[in-house]
Amino acid sequence: MNARPEAAAPALDVERIRRDFPLLSRTVHGKPLIYFDNANTGQKPASVIEAVDRHYREHNANVARAVHLLGEEATGAYEGARDAIARFINAPSRDEVILTSGTTQSINLVAYSYALPRLKPGDAIVTTVMEHHANIVPWQLVAERTGATVKAAPIDADGELILEAYLRLLTPEVKLACVAHVSNVLGTVNPVREIGRECRRRGIPLLVDGSQAAPHRPIDVQALGCDFYAITGHKMLAPTGTGALWARREHLMAMPPLFGGGEMIREVRFDGTVFADPPHRFEAGTPNIAGFAGVSAAIDYLQGIGFDRLKAYEQDLLAYATDALERVPGVRIFGRAKEKEPVISFLIEGVHANDMATLLDLQGVAVRSGHHCAHPLMQFFGVPATLRASLAFYNTKAEVDGFIEAIAKVRTLLL
Incomplete structure (x- = not known):
């Protein structure tokens, strides 16, 4: 039959x-x-607005520090967003998801915590002509401090990345490759899987700006083969001031924290501080808890459609x-x-x-x-x-x- x-x-x-x-x-x-x-920025469905409102009306407290019920509820909402994002992008582990204010903070975290300590004169970072400034300027800033250079792959008259030219730039001195999954100006969808495959062949880590992809298509960081993937909440129906960086665990374990303060440590002594394991190592201070309650609601809404x-x-x-x-x-x-x-x-x-x-x-x-x-x-x-x-x-x-x-x-x- x-x-x-x-x-x-x-x-x-x-x-x-x-x-x-x-x-x-x-x-x-x-x-x-x-x-x-x-x-x-995307508009917000009532379910997202209500999730933020409900947090402040019923659960408002800080995360991690309190043993009282409100603190446990706030922590549950915040960590629940990490779980939701990990599933949304098919991350291998929730502990590889760092909660940030958005793609700009995520990329700067990679620039200063991953790239800056590794770059030296003669090294290079590859990006493209079609990138948002957030995927150009941080690389220029760390390049200026280290003597590295930033190379930009060209596009054609139709606004498509010239893949062969991008791959030709992936020479041995390149220590990081970067590309937008989707152009915020042209809507162009870039061949991220192919770039990821070629970067792996050459041993070059790949960062993908996923801000414009996440509202429109499913994300699978494992299938894409990248090393870093950044998303912004407010473009995918969630509140402003929310986002995430996914990074391979081996990178996170080797990266120093960018910000110091509360909740990113195990122990602080004047003769030395022991930092927390990722992802909390990179999440100093009080986060946008209510905003991340809204992120979970936004993901539920998109996946419901x-x-x-x-x-x-x-x-x-x-x-x-x-x-x-x-x-x-x-x-x-x-x-x-x-x-x-x-x-x-x-x-x-x-x-x-x-x-x-x-x-x-x-x-x-x-x-x-x-x-x-x-x-x-x-x-x-x-x-x-x-x-x-x-x-x-x-x-x-x-x-x-x-x-x-x-x-x-x-x-x-x-x-």
């Missing part, structure tokens, strides 16, 4: 989903909000929005990668990006304008700034239509 084919996953009920996000129902300047700035359904919907919406935008007179779209997430950067001939964004806001449309913390990428395309419309699974084709109508109105005013 032939096996019955598996039923396709049900389509998203986007109108029901939208009711989970309180902010999506508001108006701005008397217009219904169209929020297309999701690559900057299912990334297969989420991705199918977002890819359809991206295609619809790209097609609609291409029909706008004078438009130039940046980033035509074969595989990309729902991010569209563009300009309209004769219109400054900031002017367009300001007037779109008056029409109720929130988009980003500027360099998007990616100056080298702007320099590559020869522009000072772009507009960026970044979509999420709670956006709709009707909103895309409203966005295009708003562009037409603004374009008439400006040209």
Whole structure:
């Protein structure tokens, strides 16, 4: 007997989903909000907001130090977020997950605790032209202090990483390779598995900036073959000031702490301090406990939808929005990668990006304008700034239509 084919996953009920996000129902300047700035920060479902509120109403205490019930509950919420993130990225161990304020702190932790003690004159770090400043500037800072150099792999006119050129840069003097999983400007999905495989062949550790990937696709750090992976909570429906760094245990055990203080020690004496084992070695001070309660709720929400359904919907919406935008007179779209997430950067001939964004806001449309913390990428395309419309699974084709109508109105005013 032939096996019955598996039923396709049900389509998203986007109108029901939208009711989970309180902010999506508001108006701005008397217009219904169209929020297309999701690559900057995602909106929060009620379950995340309620998790933060519940922490402060019912469980507010510090972590680790107290033996009273509130302290145990706060610690349980905080450590529960570590467990949730470890499952979310398929980390081999929860003890390899360091809770941070976001990707920027995570990358700086690797820069100063891993790279700085190891670099010397003549060494190199490899990154790419399309990176966010958070995956460029920390490497420049530690390179300046050690005599190392930072090399940037090129991209092509479609905004795709030239993989062969990246791999050619992986010479023996390279002590760390870095790459964004997904570009925050172009939406380009980079070939991280291939890069990870080639880095392992050469014995070069690989750091992946996963900020823009985590909201849109499942993450499996073991399958990717990287050594470090950083995520930011606020881009994946969680509160601001939350994030994580995953690192292989052998690296963490060899890394000194970056910050000193409470909860990162075993014993403090004036003749020497004994530090805690990872991950707590890297988590000095009082953390954003309520925020991490929200992280757990955000992960539950995303996994409740299912990334297969989420991705199918977002890819359809991206295609619809790209097609609609291409029909706008004078438009130039940046980033035509074969595989990309729902991010569209563009300009309209004769219109400054900031002017367009300001007037779109008056029409109720929130988009980003500027360099998007990616100056080298702007320099590559020869522009000072772009507009960026970044979509999420709670956006709709009707909103895309409203966005295009708003562009037409603004374009008439400006040209």
